[in-house]
Amino acid sequence: MATDADDGFMPDSCASDANAADALPQLAAEDYTCSRCALAYAEIPVEHAAEIIRAIPAAVRDAVFAVPEHARHQRPNPRIWSVTEYVCHLRDVYATYTIRLHRTRTEDRPALEPMLNDLRARRFRYNERDIVAVLDELAANTVGCCEEIASAGPQDWDRVATRLPGEQRSARWLVRQAMHEGVHHLADIRTVGTAADPNVAKP
Numbered sequence: 578m579a580t581d582a583d584d585g586f587m588p589d590s591c592a593s594d595a596n597a598a599d600a601l602p603q604l605a606a607e608d609y610t611c612s613r614c615a616l617a618y619a620e621i622p623v624e625h626a627a628e629i630i631r632a633i634p635a636a637v638r639d640a641v642f643a644v645p646e647h648a649r650h651q652r653p654n655p656r657i658w659s660v661t662e663y664v665c666h667l668r669d670v671y672a673t674y675t676i677r678l679h680r681t682r683t684e685d686r687p688a689l690e691p692m693l694n695d696l697r698a699r700r701f702r703y704n705e706r707d708i709v710a711v712l713d714e715l716a717a718n719t720v721g722c723c724e725e726i727a728s729a730g731p732q733d734w735d736r737v738a739t740r741l742p743g744e745q746r747s748a749r750w751l752v753r754q755a756m757h758e759g760v761h762h763l764a765d766i767r768t769v770g771t772a773a774d775p776n777v778a779k780p
Contacts, residue, residue, distance in 0.1 A: 601691055601740075601741060603741070603744065604740060604741075604744060604746055604754070605618075605754060605757070606618075607619075607746065607747060607750050609757075611757060611761065613761070613764070614757065614760050614761050614764065616756075616757055616760065618750065618753045618754075618757075621753055621756070623726065623729075623734065623749055623752050623753075626726075626752045626753050626755070626756035627723050627726045627727070627752065627756075629756045629759065629760065630671070630719055630722060630723055630726075630752075630755060630756050630759055631719060631723055633667070633715075633719055633759035633760075633763065634712065634715050634716040634719050636763055637664060637667065637712065637715060637759075637763055637766060638712050638716075640660075640763060640766045640767050640770065641660060641664060641708060641712065641766065641770075643767075643770060644660055644770035644773065644774060645774050645776070647774075648660070648770065648773035648774040649661050649708055649770075649773070650704050650705075651773040651774075652704075652769075653769055653772040653773065657769065658698065658703075658765075658769065659704055659769065659773070660708070660766050660769050660770050660773065661703060661704050661706060661708045661711070662698050662703040662704050663762050663765050663766045663769065664708055664711050664712060664715060664766065665697075665698070665701075665703035665706055665711055666694060666697075666698070666703070666762065667715055667758065667759060667762055668711055668714045668715040668718055669692065669694075669697060670692070670755065670758045670759070670762075671715065671718035671719045671721070671722045671755065671759075672718045672721070672722075673692055674722055674751055674752075674754070674755040674758075675718070675721050675722040675725045677689050677738065677751050678722075678725050678726065678729070678748055678751045678752065678755075679725055680738065681733075681736050681737065681738040681747075681748045681751060682728070682729055682733045682736060682748060686737055686738065686739060686745075687738045687739070688738070688739050688740065689738050689739065689740045691740060719759075722755060726752055729748065733748050734747060734748050734749040735747055735748070735749070736748045738751070
């Protein structure tokens with residue numbers, strides 16, 4: 578699963594096929610702080626967030642190739658994704674957040690579709706994917722995301738989008754959240770890789 582409730586990080590996920598609004602966790606706050614990642618949204622300029630996003634694909638590729646091929650599809654337990662599933666998730670995160678940012682910049686308070694992460698992982702069979710191809714797709718999607726960020730002007734960052742009723746987030750938050758998804762799940766990939774094969778060196 579992509580939810581990390583223990584440390585308070587709440588990616589855009591749903592753990593059931595019901596797709597009911599009350600099954601969705603709330604989005605992280607505008608000023609969210611993640612103690613695990615040592616990130617405080619309020620302290621991160623958009624430009625710095627974009628720099629971190631640009632670096633994510635290379636770091637993920639290094640983390641994946643540190644894991645033996647046979648271990649990349651292994652789940653530590655049934656409720657924790659494999660390395661391959663996490664990489665597929667990140668690929669989809671950067672496609673999704675590119676579109677979300679574009680809509681927030683160009684539409685009046687758009688209502689954003691939830692990602693439904695666990696549903697995606699099942700229906701699109703993340704764990705059966707060719708991880709090398711997915712890494713290439715991740716790299717392409719982060720380039721597109723950063724191009725969309727660069728297209729935004731100072732007047733765009735306070736524009737807002739909604740998801741659940743009463744749940745409003747700014748364009749600035751979208752960039753910070755996209756950055757955090759990469760940082761947080763890079764750590765997950767390293768942790769899961771070590772769990773799948775204890776011979777994997779810890780970073």
